[in-house]
Amino acid sequence: MKKRVVVTGIGAISSLGNNVAEMTDSLENGRIKYDTVPQDRFPTSHKLFANNRGFMMDYSLYKHSWEKDVSIMSEVAVKCISEALESAHLCEEQLQQHMAGLCLGTSVGASFPILQRIKKTVEKSEDDYELALYSTPKILGKIARAFKLRGYVSAISTACASGTNSIGRAFDLVENGKAEIMISGGMDIFTELTYTGFNSLLAISKTKCKPFSKTRDGMSLGDACAILVLESLDSALARGAHIYAEIKGYHILNEAYHATAPHPEGKYALKCMKQALAYGGMSEEDVDYINAHGTGTGKNDGAELKACEALLQEKKSRTYVGSTKCLTGHTLGAAGSIEAVISILSMRHSALYANYDATDLPESEKIEFVTKNKSGVPLNTVLSNSFGFGGNMASILLTKYNN
Known part of the structure; x- marks a missing residue:
């Protein structure tokens, strides 16, 4: 018999804030953060760029994450997952007891260290093999180790559907009784690769995205990591967990x-x-x-x-x-x-x-x-x-x- 699947924890980092509370406050007060891309992130002065702005995460968090891990994403994801687990009232021992798993989606994965390696090779004739070791599976492995997870670990990369597919994959596992608790979601920090790629397709807005408007002229890129803790309804009720929503x-x-x-x-x-x-x-x-x-x-x-x-x-x-x-x-x-x-x-x-x-x-x-x-x-x-x-x-x- 298929199990009902509920969401018992959420976490979020984006231009709207470093956690769900900050994001909620920004949403309710109509605040957005659409700023100029810093020069030390990547240059945007070329005349062929549609514009030089994006929906970027807090700059201090970006720099702190970069200093601790060249991929940026593993640090951001660990912070975001920690918030989701705290809201779900799940500790490390419970995760191990329930054989909790991890399913994360990403579109461009480890493109940030890859770009750094290419630039070092071109500009300095120096091949940094340490940067070559970064990959999406390695990033996920590091995240899984941070929480000592013993269940299923999956990386999903299906372009812009990755975040939804990761939730769907986790939903499948819980619904069919293969897991009781799954950490799911998506993460991406837009880089020079994604920015120039979409710009070459003439897909970047010259101003700011206006979905469904007749005068729309393209997308605006943003940073984010968002996590949902999925759990069987039986498990959630047994431990008295707060239920945010149900996935049907x-x-x-x-x-x-x-x-x-x-x-x-x-x-x-x-x-x-x-x-x-x-x-x-x-x-x-x-x-x-x-x-x-x-x-x-x-x-x-x-x-x-x-x-x-x-x-x-x-x-x-x-x-x-x-x-x-x-x-x-x-x-x-x-x-x-x-x-x-x-x-x-x-x-x-x-x-x-x-x-x-x-x-x-x-x-x-x-x-x-x-x-x-x-x-x-x-x-x-x-x-x-x-x-x-x-x-x-x-x-x-x-x-x-x-x-």
Whole structure:
């Protein structure tokens, strides 16, 4: 018999703050941090760059993490996981007792040390083999050792769907009785590689991302790490854990349409959302809010909007649709997990979060777009989407816990 899976701990680091409390305060007060990229991070003065800004994590934490570990991400992840475990009231002994595991998603992994190695080779004719030892599996191994984890350890790298897929993988393990407790989520710190890569695709906004706006001109990149502690309902109830939300289902697919663009009609995005709902035994009538992938690029937003319209065409009432990337930027492998955490906060506080000006949104009979904060909105069910490069797609269905 499949087990019910609940979220008993959350942690988050992003441009919105160094923990969930700081992030919540920023969300509720409409504060965003979209700043100039520091020169010691990477230069952005080239005339071919669309702009020189990003949604960056606290600079002192960035520098501190870099000084302790050249990958940056392992230090950030350990801090974020520690917050999630503290909110779940789980200690190291309990993690070992329950054979807790780790499943983390990342899109660019160890690109920061890789870039440093390349630069040393080109600029100084010096090959630093220590930097060559860094890889995504090594980073995850270091994180797992920090908490003495003895269960499943998985690295998920499915482009911008990595964060959602990591939660889905952990959900599978817990639901099917292969694990009682899983630490899941995503992490990515955007680097010169990702910035110049998206810029070469003409995908970076010249100003700031405006999801679904008719005048949108691209994405804005961001840093993030977000962690969810997943646990069987039986385990959570047995130890009297606080339950933040329940995961009802998810779906993953690859549309195999194009390396960097979705199917223009959004038919695979539609299938992904429908299958996630079907897995959870729910329908579009149950959905209160769709936390869209919503990158602010023409092709992604256009296809996803068509998919949402098709999903909701028979629904009797309008549905809120928004993208919290206007608050965090596109955090790549962490996007799905930071959006899952924000979705949980939305349900807990009966609020929707966004902060951008858009007077040119498409007209829709079925969708009410979210561009500014809305309070006093009862939310019981959220569908969160992650539709990435290479055709990687994932949707996850989150609900308030109801005994």
